[in-house]
């Protein structure tokens with residue numbers, strides 16, 4: 294038996310995985326386990342893994358091996374655990390438990406069992422992770438700044454031929470509006486200023502539970518929460534990008550004008566082969582019509598099996614014309630468990646990389662142009678931290694999601710650390726393709742203003 298072991302944590306992968314990590318930590322903490330964010334002092338490490346593509350898998354394995362060679366006992370959870378439970382248990386003596394994506398709520402009983410019996414090894418992986426948990430779970434925040442993710446649904450009902458997610462995460466299961474609002478209120482009371490809604494397909498929200506697309510209703514309900522400034526939606530699916538949702542976004546001031554819509558490709562033959570909706574240009578058109586001020590973020594895959602030079606040029610032209618505000622391009626990653634992995638005409642890695650680079654060069658210019666237009670303008674920035682090297686504060690606009698989009702660096706003039714977590718107005722004076730620089734337009738702290746503030750309070 295281990296006496297009072299400390300639990301460390303490594304969370305990999307997407308924001309949806311991050312919310313799972315936070316819930317597992319919350320459950321462990323509530324059960325009285327000792328947690329640490331310094332893995333050097335941990336006895337057992339919870340590692341929540343990703344298995345979306347080959348690179349993510351490699352990163353998960355590298356982290357597991359590093360922790361094991363540091364002598365840590367491991368609880369391996371998440372997508373890699375769901376995907377390779379037997380391999381992990383057989384090849385990794387340090388793995389004390391392997392926990393599937395549908396089993397995270399069992400973390401406390403698993404932790405108790407391995408702490409009490411040092412010889413025990415547990416596999417808790419439901420074959421089909423279709424559990425439906427619609428309660429507000431305790432969470433320990435692992436995010437920096439004033440933003441929190443809110444996972445509105447789990448799983449996916451689509452069948453994109455390149456994607457393993459439905460196999461690893463099960464069918465789409467929405468959480469109820471009541472439980473999401475309750476959780477959002479707890480997060481806001483703890484200091485969250487921005488709630489970021491995540492799932493595999495957020496525009497599909499509610500269809501399984503209420504028999505209708507209920508994201509507009511959820512937005513209305515969240516909008517009522519006092520103290521919440523921004524609501525961001527990640528992961529629209531093209532066909533469900535409907536008029537009503539966009540109109541609701543336009544009407545509600547707290548919903549940031551940001552549409553994250555992975556389109557994956559533009560050529561009808563490639564999209565058909567991917568089993569994705571056709572005519573992505575119509576989605577872009579509709580968004581620009583209803584939300585002209587919105588930033589549109591999209592992601593694309595190059596080098597999908599059978600993608601010819603002509604298909605690629607079609608995509609390149611589409612991207613040049615659509616001028617996305619934010620863009621991610623991935624080279625296709627072959628996985629034999631999904632249909633595209635067994636398609637003929639796989640594209641050589643070298644060609645995929647060249648195609649990716651060509652699009653990123655194009656996007657660099659689009660992004661530079663867009664950012665330069667902001668010079669001299671005043672923009673709202675959520676201040677998230679202070680960069681000790683650059684000696685500048687940094688944050689994000691409503692057009693930028695954490696970790697994937699642009700950063701705004703702000704001169705420290707007139708600011709102090711007490712502004713962190715606040716939304717400040719910044720006048721932009723310099724633009725780089727993916728970063729902006731500027732000064733905060735904040736009222737100077739004078740004796741007179743301090744006295745006026747005091748007078749207003751008494």
Ligand code: SF4
Pocket residue numbers: 449450451452453456457458459493494530
């Ligand atoms: S919609 Fe997204 S998560 Fe669902 S199958 Fe397609 S790519 Fe995967």
